[in-house]
């Protein structure tokens with residue numbers, strides 16, 4: 471039976487029932503299944519109001535969402551906010567607008583120059599000459615990675631616009647740090663205590679921070695802050711290998727540090743312990759990658775040497 475016939479049968483039965491009941495009590499009862507017109511009108515008005523209100527809410531939500539998307543789009547397009555991968559590790563993150571990078575770098579440089587006023591060694595000082603030469607090799611190692619892998623994430627935006635420089639601070643402690651834009655500060659104590667390979671590891675780590683643009687990325691609240699240190703260690707390892715320094719030196723360096731110095735990084739949420747750093751860099755796949763780069767860089771060096779001599 472179709473729905474129409476069922477419905478009609480139901481209505482007819484109801485009619486018959488009410489009529490028979492009315493006859494029983496001697497009066498006619500008009501079935502009032504439907505609400506009175508006035509009430510119906512009222513129901514209709516309520517439904518209409520809800521519909522209108524819902525419409526307004528939907529339109530308002532649409533406007534809010536659209537304006538949010540529009541604002542984000544404008545920020546991405548015109549303010550330069552970008553999601554970019556960290557070179558060498560491919561970690562995705564949001565970085566500040568490009569126009570802010572230079573300003574942050576300039577402000578940081580100005581602040582450091584005030585802080586170290588009268589303490590920066592002359593460019594001709596042997597410590598400065600040594601540090602600058604090692605930085606030059608590390609940057610050549612970086613350029614080599616960019617040249618060798620033109621389609622990899624090692625090449626591209628991040629390399630342009632850096633003004634590489636290293637300044638030696640007349641302070642007899644072991645410390646180095648960097649600022650965005652390409653300037654590294656290294657204390658003379660570091661240069662006195664470490665071999666060339668160890669100094670190269672230290673400088674390559676700072677170059678790793680700079681090329682990864684750690685200072686201009688938005689920090690995810692759930693990101694382990696040590697992650698950036700591990701990332702700079704890893705990039706630094708590859709860069710020092712590419713510059714011709716044996717990457718095994720770094721692992722030995724951290725192991726010696728464990729034996730020789732108290733680990734000040736314990737309880738520090740930003741820096742991993744010496745042991746964690748040594749273990750992270752000693753991982754088989756990490757060291758294998760660095761050793762491959764190291765061997766390739768020396769092969770290239772000898773090929774160039776022979777080729778130049780023949781020429």
Ligand SMILES: [Zn+2]
Pocket residue numbers: 675679699702
């Ligand atoms: Zn660091």
